Amino acid sequence: MKVNFDILIIGGGAAGFFAAAEAGRQNPKASIAILEASNKVLSKVLISGGGRCNVTNRISQPEELARNYPRGHDFLVEPFRQFSSDHTQRWFTERGVRLKTEADGRVFPVSNKSTCIANTFISEVEKYGVDVRLKSRVNKICFLENGWQIETGTETYFTEKLVICSGSNSAIWSLCKSLGLDVTEPVPSLFTLHAQHELIRDHAGISFPESWVKLQKGQSQSGPLLITHQGLSGPAILKLSAWEAIRFYNENYKATLRVNWVGRTKEDLRNAIKKCQADHPKKHVHNIPLFNLSKRFWKRVCEVAQIPEQRNYAEIGKKQVARFEELLCDCPVEIYGKSTFKEEFVTAGGINLNEINPTDFSAKRFKGLYFAGEVLNIDAITGGFNFQAAWTGGYLIGNHI
């Protein structure tokens, strides 16, 4: 026997719950169900942001917000005009969640607890009588003349409006491909790098507040950088990993990175050396780090630049200056792999955006079919942007369905 719902949502995660809550609010009489494969809903919301849930970001102007999405920037401008990060903040605040914005623009619940975000969704969908069905893994999707037939291991469902919010689930992407939808192969995004260089060996924990990193023949990014036990991490690396996710994947995570540890030009460096030569010519170079670099790191720079311990600033010649220029401003670091960034990781790839209407996130070629969240070929850098894309898609679906 087929179980009928007016609206059926596959996936009880961020996008699925937002779509359900908004669809329920707009259509209080509609029967709505969420089919969730696991025995728990909103798992990623609960673990997100280290258990604090970085719900969105301070940036709300649509064009500026969209610039944080390596995949999806052009597509998202119009949707963000309808539902941006300021709408998200209002949505949660109106439902009793107090939010705060940290100095870097990330927005969290004041309680620092992701449970308050998950509980808000659960009480919203309860309010509209949404039927949340756990252990309901969808394994078949059929397009019929008058709607959609969905099968789990135990039930067959029928609906006229199918919303797919299955996150980065490869089985659902395969089902979508077999329907004829265009799907970009998923690859990891937001990762840290395994790296090798004499400067970083045994220096895990040293950080650099302003760095520039550039992938040879690729993009450059700036921001804080951190030396880890295996290589490099920090916002500059995470941004680069997102923007260059496909290139890294295609090159098997082997590359040369040019690192400017200090975020200054070679000219700035030459001037800083000249100033040290004028201010304390008789002091040992090893003892006076440039640009407030950590003493440990600076000592290693001097060793690699072959500056003897007793050499003072007055004795620094052109050759050593050139060596400092390369080591500090244009340091070639070999990349030989990647690690998952535990705080947040996402997948680049998914349903191609040329299949989707940006006004309501419906499929252009199939009646009554909608997609939101990570199932789409949309992903962002860290900072609450990935959830924002899920909320925006869920909102537009819920309000247009």
Ligand SMILES: Cc1cc2nc3c(=O)[nH]c(=O)nc-3n(C[C@H](O)[C@H](O)[C@H](O)COP(=O)(O)OP(=O)(O)OC[C@H]3O[C@@H](n4cnc5c(N)ncnc54)[C@H](O)[C@@H]3O)c2cc1C
């Ligand atoms: C550790 C971690 C921390 C993160 N922290 C943040 C953060 O702080 N801020 C931020 O913006 N982003 C963060 N992200 C990214 C963010 O969690 C995702 O972008 C977001 O959850 C995507 O929402 P979604 O609804 O598309 O997918 P999901 O939240 O993954 O939900 C998809 C749901 O669909 C279900 N499902 C899959 N296949 C089927 C099927 N066949 N049948 C039925 N159900 C199915 C899954 O079980 C899951 O519950 C983090 C990610 C991780 C991994």
